[in-house]
Amino acid sequence: MKELVLILIALLVASFLVSAPRSDEDWLLYMGELRMYEISAEADTLKARSMIFARSWVDRWLAGVNATACEELPPPPNGSLFVQLLREDLMSKGFSLMGDLRYSIGESREGDVSDQAFGGYCRDGGIKVVASSGLTIRDDLLGIKARRYFDVEACQPTTYFLIREVLTRLRHRTIGIVKEAFSSEENVTAALQEMREELTSLVRYLRKNLTDEGISLRLTYTTKFAEEEVAIAFKAVVFDKEAIIIRGGRLRRGFSCIREWEIRARGS
Amino acid sequence: MKWLLAALISILVVSYALVIPTRVHPGWQVKWKARACSNLKRTVNQLGYRILLGQSGQGELVSTCGGEKGIYYCILIPGTSPYKKMRVGSP
Incomplete structure (x- = not known):
């Protein structure tokens, strides 16, 4: 009984503390x-x-x-x-x-x-x-x-800088390859054949370095003949499958860059 | 005697239940607020970018903070779209 009274007193004191001004x-x-x-x-x-x-x-x-x-x-x-x-x-x-x-x-x-x-x-x-x-x-x-x-x-x-650099380098190199092919070969068919071989080897070289990074590269081109000129339209697609982007509250994988350019060469 | 004790205990229990929420001792408020702030710090620092994915851990992402004056604390998370606030309370 004594303990109970003590507990009650303690509770009373605590309640005063709580509501004390x-x-x-x-x-x-x-x-x-x-x-x-x-x-x-x-x-x-x-x-x-x-x-x-x-x-x-x-x-x-x-x-x-x-x-x-x-x-x-x-x-x-x-x-x-x-x-x-x-x-x-x-x-x-x-x-x-x-x-x-x-x-x-x-x-x-x-x-x-x-x-x-x-x-x-x-x-x-x-x-x-x-x-x-x-x-x-x-x-x-x-x-x-x-x-x-x-x-x-x-x-x-996302390897944005790498992709950007690859595309810039690819553009510069294709200009060089086309000019070289058309200056060394008189015949257009032979020049286009040489250009194709050079481009294949360039893409193969670039791909070798990019694959380990999870990046794929695709280069396509079409040729148009107009009077004395050959217009070669290039399209390069670089895709980084390991890229991760947060958009709209979700994680999205994959990032690509698509660049198109045209090079003109003499077609006679 | 028994009846008196029973009545006293009942009054105390009831008054405690009523008194605590209406007139909280400031010391308790500080303790709760400290806990809320500490939880908030831990939640935001641990979650980081995951907040952009809608994760909120122990807290909740809200547009406005109505209850922040109580035992909650609320901070703005710039970068969320539209801007959201993280509100964390004392567990």
């Missing part, structure tokens, strides 16, 4: 602690969020250039937009955001390390994203500050 000083302390946890949640996720933003940016751009000529260079993610979006969200919570976030884009190499939050892996000729930032979140009311500096690298596994 709090002083302003106590409340400020608790409020400060609450805000401290909030500011820390905001600040400690800045790096991961900057990587999520970058992945979304790069993948959206890649999805847009899929099955095109792939002549453009990938634009770096807009760091100012990231800061502006975050600033607006933080302002609604009574925080202010200072500092900036800069992104740059380069070519990745196999063996580079990709940040986990970005989610990619590094391949030769892929897209490398570098983010460097110095951001400060401040609670203007309580004067709490959280500063975060980071430099982080990540890789988008």
